[in-house]
Amino acid sequence: MIQKFSAEYIFTEDGKLTAGKVIVTNGSGDILSVDNTIDHDGSSVHFFNGLIIPGFVNSHCHLELSHMKGKVDTGTGLLPFLKNVVTFRDINKDVIDQAIKDADEEMYLNGIVAVGDISNKIDTSHVKSGSRMDYYTFVEMFDFLQPSMTDSTIQQYKNVMQGQSNVRFNKKSYVPHAPYTVSPDLFKFINENNTSDQTISIHNQETLAENELFEKGTGGFVDFYKGFGLSLDHFKHSGKSSIHYTLANLQPEFKTIFVHNTMTTTDDIHSAISWNQQSFWATCPNANLYIENKLPDYKIFTGTKAKVTIGTDSLTSNWQLSIWEEIRTIRKYQSYLPLETLLTWATINGAEALGYEDRLGSITIGKRPGLVLVEGQDALSHNNRISRLI
Numbered sequence: 001m002i003q004k005f006s007a008e009y010i011f012t013e014d015g016k017l018t019a020g021k022v023i024v025t026n027g028s029g030d031i032l033s034v035d036n037t038i039d040h041d042g043s044s045v046h047f048f049n050g051l052i053i054p055g056f057v058n059s060h061c062h063l064e065l066s067h068m069k070g071k072v073d074t075g076t077g078l079l080p081f082l083k084n085v086v087t088f089r090d091i092n093k094d095v096i097d098q099a100i101k102d103a104d105e106e107m108y109l110n111g112i113v114a115v116g117d118i119s120n121k122i123d124t125s126h127v128k129s130g131s132r133m134d135y136y137t138f139v140e141m142f143d144f145l146q147p148s149m150t151d152s153t154i155q156q157y158k159n160v161m162q163g164q165s166n167v168r169f170n171k172k173s174y175v176p177h178a179p180y181t182v183s184p185d186l187f188k189f190i191n192e193n194n195t196s197d198q199t200i201s202i203h204n205q206e207t208l209a210e211n212e213l214f215e216k217g218t219g220g221f222v223d224f225y226k227g228f229g230l231s232l233d234h235f236k237h238s239g240k241s242s243i244h245y246t247l248a249n250l251q252p253e254f255k256t257i258f259v260h261n262t263m264t265t266t267d268d269i270h271s272a273i274s275w276n277q278q279s280f281w282a283t284c285p286n287a288n289l290y291i292e293n294k295l296p297d298y299k300i301f302t303g304t305k306a307k308v309t310i311g312t313d314s315l316t317s318n319w320q321l322s323i324w325e326e327i328r329t330i331r332k333y334q335s336y337l338p339l340e341t342l343l344t345w346a347t348i349n350g351a352e353a354l355g356y357e358d359r360l361g362s363i364t365i366g367k368r369p370g371l372v373l374v375e376g377q378d379a380l381s382h383n384n385r386i387s388r389l390i
């Protein structure tokens with residue numbers, strides 16, 4: 001069945017909010033054409049007040065942590081936050097499973113069509129295989145920079161890789177957790193066990209202490225490790241910020257998503273882009289506010305033409321899983337950024353980062369991107385609400 005949708009503005013594939021357009025789809029949601037309104041009989045078109053945009057791509061989530069919603073304090077900083085997460089145990093499996101199911105449904109209803117999802121376990125595999133969204137599972141490895149733990153880590157995560165979902169358009173790859181938790185040998189395993197068409201994700205420069213460890217060999221992470229009985233005596237700091245450790249150890253052949261980047265500088269971004277042009281920068285503003293009460297300075301990204309994507313992070317560090325809520329937060333605190341820029345980050349950039357750009361991310365003939373309605377009194381207000389059209 002042919003359907004026709006129109007609104008005050010359509011977010012068209014040129015990255016602009018365009019008036020006077022009609023989107024024509026078939027019953028499966030494939031885009032058949034994008035036409036001028038005057039070429040269609042008005043009575044055959046569903047017209048909405050507001051904007052129609054393609055479905056969102058959530059480039060950073062941890063679906064398996066959904067049961068921890070509201071359990072960890074806000075505003076403590078990353079190290080106390082991590083300690084809280086690591087020591088949170090003994091949860092009933094039914095509670096975990098239900099929270100994963102609910103979070104998947106919440107993202108779908110919030111207009112999300114694809115998710116880059118960090119997994120340390122296989123708890124989410126079943127839900128991902130039955131989901132109405134596509135999942136790129138990042139099987140996330142860490143050996144706490146301890147050479148003695150590298151082999152057992154690899155064995156453990158081979159099982160996670162095996163058990164994770166790859167039905168339909170779902171994909172999976174091995175990825176490093178963060179510079180401060182992955183040894184050079186573990187990076188080597190990741191380089192050798194992915195192919196160049198795959199995407200890598202890594203948490204990056206989320207807190208000052210992370211840069212301090214690599215620049216000076218001191219700071220909160222040394223004590224954090226000691227607290228778990230782990231020594232960093234063998235670790236040699238380079239004098240450079242933490243992203244340089246990743247650039248030295250990760251092969252540049254993969255699309256790479258750097259996640260958070262709250263402490264990233266212009267120089268860091270230039271270094272990464274000259275290392276690998278397929279570098280993406282995932283921002284998770286609500287999680288940054290939740291954990292560190294701090295946002296990145298987005299001028300650093302727009303000034304360097306960095307390809308930014310948007311993620312929700314997990315319900316452990318967010319109040320909801322909604323890319324639109326992330327956009328609202330950015331517009332609230334850094335309102336100089338045009339809505340078109342944020343919609344580009346939230347749709348086509350995320351689709352490219354995950355390798356889904358041939359089907360998702362823009363209202364383009366032949367794609368099936370999902371359609372989301374943004375409505376409110378003023379089409380461009382940040383107070384608007386969203387709903388899914390298809």
Ligand SMILES: [Zn+2]
Nearest residue numbers: 062118203313
């Ligand atoms: Zn994360």
